[in-house]
Amino acid sequence: MDRPALAASARSANARSAPDRLLAVLAAFDHTHPALSLSDISRRAGLTLSTAHRLVAALTDWGALERDGSGTYHVGLRLWEVAALAPRGLALRQVALPYLEDLYEATHENVQLAVRDGHEVVYTEWLSGRSAVGVHIRVGARWPLHVTGVGLVLLAHGVPELQEAYCARPLTSYTAHTITDPVRLRRMLAEVRRTGVAVSSRQVTDDALSVAAPVRGPDGAVTAAVSVVVPHAHAQVPVLAPAVRLAARGISRALGWQPQGRQD
């Protein structure tokens, strides 16, 4: 690289703040890139090799990254320990897990816990049923709100501004059954609020159906959602719905929610 190019590259790196550069190193890792070499990190974070080297060394010293025998970097245990304190991540999951286990024991199907982040749902817990439908969701997976049961619950109980903004944008389609009509979506959200459960049928894959219910915090606001995903072919919604609602209400109570009349 000649002098002017080096200088331009240095200027562009300097234009980003020190915290931004460090966070770019962490953001280089995602579920399709859980293990990276130093040059991968440099390229994905848009940093010079020497800057990447210095930041990776600091993160590795601290324990946010770990280097294996072959020189490949992974996310480290210390970052995981700090992240375990996230109220909407592991902390919520710790409260919810006994109820999710009960739901799993009652149904022996895939059981999920999810929260909303912007216009997406993020799965924060996932217990896999043995005979369960082959849906490929993992902890940390994201989907648009309108296609899954948990997403419909979180959208239906979101503030009106969220619902307006969501229905105004194009609705991504995954199967022939995905709702792409905003009028139909609004009708479904009203139904979710009325019945206390959301049923999403074959919207993500052609063979799966999910039944979801809201989890409320101490102030009654819906902060998370619980669901089961079952094969569409032999889904018994009237049987699943009460179990899912009970699990969601159990978690809500454990979070400090107290029912006042009919709330979900």
Place this chain on the structure above:
Amino acid sequence: MDRPALAASARSANARSAPDRLLAVLAAFDHTHPALSLSDISRRAGLTLSTAHRLVAALTDWGALERDGSGTYHVGLRLWEVAALAPRGLALRQVALPYLEDLYEATHENVQLAVRDGHEVVYTEWLSGRSAVGVHIRVGARWPLHVTGVGLVLLAHGVPELQEAYCARPLTSYTAHTITDPVRLRRMLAEVRRTGVAVSSRQVTDDALSVAAPVRGPDGAVTAAVSVVVPHAHAQVPVLAPAVRLAARGISRALGWQPQGRQD
């Protein structure tokens, strides 16, 4: 603060690198301090209020921290998502969970998964039994290696240098039953390797006993340990040991380990 003191404080803050300052903000959060105000963060991280403000703003923009309605900061969902990629954190746990659930269903006792970090064991999963003994371990908790079943497994299968260094240091005592004699500890480690299980009896609290077994990676190295914790008074080690070993071997196989003769 007078001028010289301010200058000294600025020098001390400047002496730390930019990554160190940012990581100090994350390190301000721990399980006894999961929610912090800006001034708490400034004080705990040893940063001026203005530096803390700038770094907290960058971390909040990125999603590593979240600010609630009252202005208190918590660890954010995005950090949790990145941390979910940690091979020794959630990634290991995702592979292990079905086997831990089976162990829980078979015993209905507290079930744990743990890894080693230096001279400590870190619990990365914890399924609570309903009638289970009142031990207060949570995900992310740390204990010295010699006092818990999982710790004894991880120490017994560690490299000789680790065992030498560990036995050379003072062994912290928690109850009258905690092993504090290095000779006795070495004998116990040999027994763990011989039998394939570790039994830690009343070393952490006066009423609890744990039975643990090693989890092996594809290369045969012990990378984690599984245990059950039960009330000491009616612990049936001969009944628990095979169940714990089976769960640990199941996880090892799922990680790619293939038994070659007798290995644990």
